[in-house]
Amino acid sequence: MxxxxxxxxxxxxxxRPRFRVDPESDAEWFFGNKQVNEELxxxxxxxxxxxxxxxxxxxxxxxxxxTHTLYHIKYLFDKDPDNCPATCFFLRLAPYxxxxxxxxxxxxxxxxxxxxxxxxxxxxxxxxxxxxxxxRTADLSEEMKRTFRxxxxxxxxxxxxxxxxxxxxxTKSTIPAWQWLRGSKLEKGGATQDLGVTKTLENANDMxxxxxxxxxLVRKTTGKGITxxxxxxxxxxxxxxxxxxxxxxxxxxxxxxxxxxxxxxASFGEGxxxxxxxxxxxxxxxxxxxxxxxxxxxxFINLMRLIKEETDMRSFIDDLLQGIKDRGKAEQLISEKxxxxxxxxxxxxxxxxxxxxxxxxxxxxxxxxxxxxxxxxLARVAAAAYHQGKATNQYVIADRALLDSIMKRR
Amino acid sequence: xxxxxxxxxxxxxxxxxVSPWIxxxxxxxVSLKDILWSVERGKVPTTIIMRSPxxxxxxxxxxxLFEGCPFITLYYNNDLHAKIYVCRCQPFGFALLSxxxxxxxxxxxxxxxxxxxxxxxxxxxxxxLELLGKEDIPNRAGTKLRQFAQARPFD
Numbered sequence: 001m002x003x004x005x006x007x008x009x010x011x012x013x014x015x016r017p018r019f020r021v022d023p024e025s026d027a028e029w030f031f032g033n034k035q036v037n038e039e040l041x042x043x044x045x046x047x048x049x050x051x052x053x054x055x056x057x058x059x060x061x062x063x064x065x066x067t068h069t070l071y072h073i074k075y076l077f078d079k080d081p082d083n084c085p086a087t088c089f090f091l092r093l094a095p096y097x098x099x100x101x102x103x104x105x106x107x108x109x110x111x112x113x114x115x116x117x118x119x120x121x122x123x124x125x126x127x128x129x130x131x132x133x134x135x136r137t138a139d140l141s142e143e144m145k146r147t148f149r150x151x152x153x154x155x156x157x158x159x160x161x162x163x164x165x166x167x168x169x170x171t172k173s174t175i176p177a178w179q180w181l182r183g184s185k186l187e188k189g190g191a192t193q194d195l196g197v198t199k200t201l202e203n204a205n206d207m208x209x210x211x212x213x214x215x216x217l218v219r220k221t222t223g224k225g226i227t228x229x230x231x232x233x234x235x236x237x238x239x240x241x242x243x244x245x246x247x248x249x250x251x252x253x254x255x256x257x258x259x260x261x262x263x264x265x266a267s268f269g270e271g272x273x274x275x276x277x278x279x280x281x282x283x284x285x286x287x288x289x290x291x292x293x294x295x296x297x298x299x300f301i302n303l304m305r306l307i308k309e310e311t312d313m314r315s316f317i318d319d320l321l322q323g324i325k326d327r328g329k330a331e332q333l334i335s336e337k338x339x340x341x342x343x344x345x346x347x348x349x350x351x352x353x354x355x356x357x358x359x360x361x362x363x364x365x366x367x368x369x370x371x372x373x374x375x376x377x378l379a380r381v382a383a384a385a386y387h388q389g390k391a392t393n394q395y396v397i398a399d400r401a402l403l404d405s406i407m408k409r410r
Numbered sequence: 411x412x413x414x415x416x417x418x419x420x421x422x423x424x425x426x427x428v429s430p431w432i433x434x435x436x437x438x439x440v441s442l443k444d445i446l447w448s449v450e451r452g453k454v455p456t457t458i459i460m461r462s463p464x465x466x467x468x469x470x471x472x473x474x475l476f477e478g479c480p481f482i483t484l485y486y487n488n489d490l491h492a493k494i495y496v497c498r499c500q501p502f503g504f505a506l507l508s509x510x511x512x513x514x515x516x517x518x519x520x521x522x523x524x525x526x527x528x529x530x531x532x533x534x535x536x537x538x539l540e541l542l543g544k545e546d547i548p549n550r551a552g553t554k555l556r557q558f559a560q561a562r563p564f565d
Contacts, residue, residue, distance in 0.1 A: 008549030018545055095501075095529055383548065387555035406558065 003393050011386045011395075012349055013330035019379035021320065027071035028079075029323055031316045031371065032306030040301045044073070044084065052259025053086055053225040055289055057233070058266040059274050060303030063372025066266035069303060070229040073264055077227065086227040086262060087218065089116040093265075094232035098241055105242045106204035106249045111182045113211055113228060119167075119174060122214070126167040128221045140164040141196075147220050150258075151209030154199040159210055161196035163217075183207050204245040208252045215260030225260045233265040236276035246278050247285070254288040267300070275300060307369045313359045316374060322346050337395045349385050349395075350378075354403045361407050381406050412495045412506040412525065413440045417448050421500040425449060425456040426543035428494040432460050432472040433513040442475055442512075449481050455559055457544050462486035462554070468513070473556075480560035487553040496540045503528035503536045 001010060009017055016022075021029070030037045040058075047054040054073075060066050074088035091112045098104040129147075130140050138146070141157075141164040148156040158180070166177035176195055179186060183201035186192055192200075201207050215226050239246050253263055267274055275296060279285055286292060289299040307313050330345035339348075347355060358377060362368040381398050384406045389396040396402070416425065417440060435441040449456050458476055463469040465488050476484050495506040508523030528536035547553055 005551050007551050008545075018541065018549075020541075020545075379545070383545075384555075384558060386549065390551075390554065 003389050003395060006386070006390070008383060008386050010329075011389060012382050013326050013333055013345075014324050015326040016324060019324065019375070019382055021068065021324070021375060023068040023071045026323065027068070027075035029319070030069070030072050031065070031319050033308050033312045036301065036303065036306050040069070040073075041076075043299065043301060044076075047262065048084065048086075050290070051256065051262070053262030054227050054264055055254055055262050055299075056264055057275070057300040058264065058303055059269060059300050060266075060306075061367075061370060062268060063370045064303040065306060065371045066268070066303060067231055068371075070231055070264060070266055073227075074229060081224065085224040087121075087222070087224055088227045088229050089113075089121075090229045090231065091116040092231045094235035096235040096238050098238065104239075106207060106245045107183050109246070109249070110201075110204070110207040110211065114178070114181055116228065117214065117226075119178075122163065123167045123170070125214075125218055125221050126163050129217060130168055132221060140168065144217060147216050148213035149216050150212040150252075151206060155201075155206055155209055156213065158195075158197035158199055159213055165196055181210065204249045205252075208249040212252065212258050212261050215258070219260045225262060227262045227264060230263055230265040232268070233276065233279075234268040234274070236278050239276065239278040243278050247282075250279055251285050251288070254285045256288065306371070307374075310359055310363050313363060313369060313374065314355065316371065317355055317358060317378065318346065320375065320378070321348075321350070333395075339395065339397070342397055342399075349382055350398045350403075351400065353400045354381070354398050357400050357403045358407070361403075377407060412497070412504070412508075412523075413445055415504065416497045417444065419497055419499040422448075422452050422454045422497060424496070424498040424503075424540060424544075425454050426494065426496040426540055427456070427458045427460075427512060428490070428492055428543045428547065429459075429512040430461045430490045430493070431466060431468055431511040431513050432458070433468060433515075434471045434475065435512070435514055438514055442472055446475060446479055449479060453481055456482045457485070457548070458482055459485045459487055459490060459543060459547050459553065461488050461490055472512075477557060482557065483548075483559040484556040485548050485553050486556055487547060487550070489552050490547070492547075494539055494543055496536060496543060498528075498536070498540060501529075502533065503540075505536050505539045507539065 008014070008019065012019060043056050044054045047056060058066050058069055070090060074090065077084040077086055077088050093109065093112070095103055096108070102108065129144065133143070136143055141160040144160040144164060145156045148159065162177045162180055166172065166174045180195055180197060180200065186200060201210060218224065218226055236246070252258060253261060267276070280293065283292060286296065286299070291299040307316060325345065325348070327345050330348050334340055334343055334345060334348065342351060343349065358374070362374060362377065381403050385396045385398040385402055416422070432442070434443070448454070460469055460472070463473040476482050493508045493510055495508070497503055497505070505526045505528070506523050507526065508521060510521035510523060526532050526535050548555070
């Protein structure tokens with residue numbers, strides 16, 4: 001192909017439209033220091049064994065790979081359900097703002113949890129639960145109520161009626177059910193009668209009990225728990241007025257009594273002070289996670305160590321370039337353009353020397369030892385080679401000289 | 411409206427302007443010089459894609475202004491018809507998807523646009539629009555690089 005007619009995808013022989021890693025579709029990859037991955041897996045395995053479900057966190061700077069790691073956890077759970085018996089649901093805790101009622105308090109987080117579970121999942125669980133016991137004598141609602149372990153009798157009865165009445169068959173709108181599940185105010189009279197509820201979700205206690213009861217139902221139906229992958233947990237640093245209710249809700253999630261609904265929360269920053277106060281103070285939540293503020297790293301894995309040594313950065317780059325490359329196309333291009341003595345299919349369009357240069361430049365500052373920045377810089381240099389190539393209609397290699405001219409500009 | 415808001419934005423980390431025709435906007439409430447003053451003051455990494463001034467003489471003045479700014483990466487694409495404006499800033503970015511070029515004519519003509527706030531579901535849209543302007547259109551065959559920004563994004 002004529003260089004002038006190439007797109008960057010062709011020029012770099014990418015197996016995707018962009019020189020990018022997508023946290024969700026590339027979830028199977030885990031780049032960087034393998035020890036961090038091992039620590040994370042070890043914590044998750046230990047949580048399954050000790051707590052029944054993962055209850056831990058990730059911390060790291062902007063671009064360190066927190067979101068990617070959350071999706072990686074989901075990938076691992078989907079791939080190995082025998083050793084990781086939990087279904088993952090992803091939600092972002094940001095934005096949290098106590099100046100705006102709809103963006104604050106446990107009700108806001110509760111709504112996000114329910115939206116992450118979604119109608120499809122709830123319907124599937126209710127329908128599968130309905131098929132479970134062949135010798136069942138009680139009706140569906142009664143059988144569900146027996147499964148629930150959290151909250152008072154009225155809450156259990158109301159939740160069972162809502163789930164059985166609205167999610168078993170697709171005959172009526174589930175909007176009233178969702179209003180109740182989210183803790184929204186219902187119109188007096190008709191709505192509550194139709195729903196068959198004897199109480200509304202008035203406080204955080206009722207809301208968290210509802211989620212934990214859904215977890216009980218999921219465990220009974222599928223043999224698996226639920227793991228909430230909570231991204232951007234640093235937004236909980238803004239919790240002030242609603243500290244008590246949110247702390248208490250997380251405390252119930254962390255409690256040993258709950259073995260069906262877990263969480264992995266990812267928070268921006270580094271060091272012990274990065275854990276939002278609403279989680280860290282008082283330390284009863286941390287103690288349920290088996291740590292204190294001193295050894296908090298055991299429950300909140302620090303992703304800064306993903307690129308701990310220069311060799312980690314180089315191995316990150318090597319893994320990245322191979323992962324986004326179409327090997328067949330790269331080998332063909334190298335052969336067609338006579339580049340075999342300058343490039344390998346893995347590194348194309350970079351020379352080995354250029355990649356050493358990327359590490360040399362980015363390693364200089366702690367701020368640039370960062371997955372997102374490394375990818376951005378590689379993409380920028382690759383784009384520079386591509387545009388020079390198009391301008392001259394020749395394959396321009398991203399060598400050390402080109403790299404220096406782009407990355408050392410000020 | 412987009413650029414009035416851009417002028418007041420804080421901690422701007424990226425500006426993307428995709429518009430086939432761009433004029434100096436002299437005499438308008440916000441001129442191109444005002445925009446460039448904000449870009450230089452905030453050292454805002456800026457990506458601009460427009461049609462080549464060789465093909466579109468209306469773009470000549472704007473191209474001259476852009477070529478003097480070290481924070482601007484400038485591309486030409488003569489097939490361009492999209493109009494997209496993206497600003498990434500604190501606490502959240504915003505974008506304008508519009509029928510209007512960045513020209514004086516557009517301020518008087520009948521145009522429509524959709525201003526997107528980068529919070530909630532809008533955040534992913536802003537990120538996509540930014541990538542569209544910073545990577546997808548620049549890395550197409552018909553796009554030519556005119557100038558690379560001199561500033562590194564992490565300076």
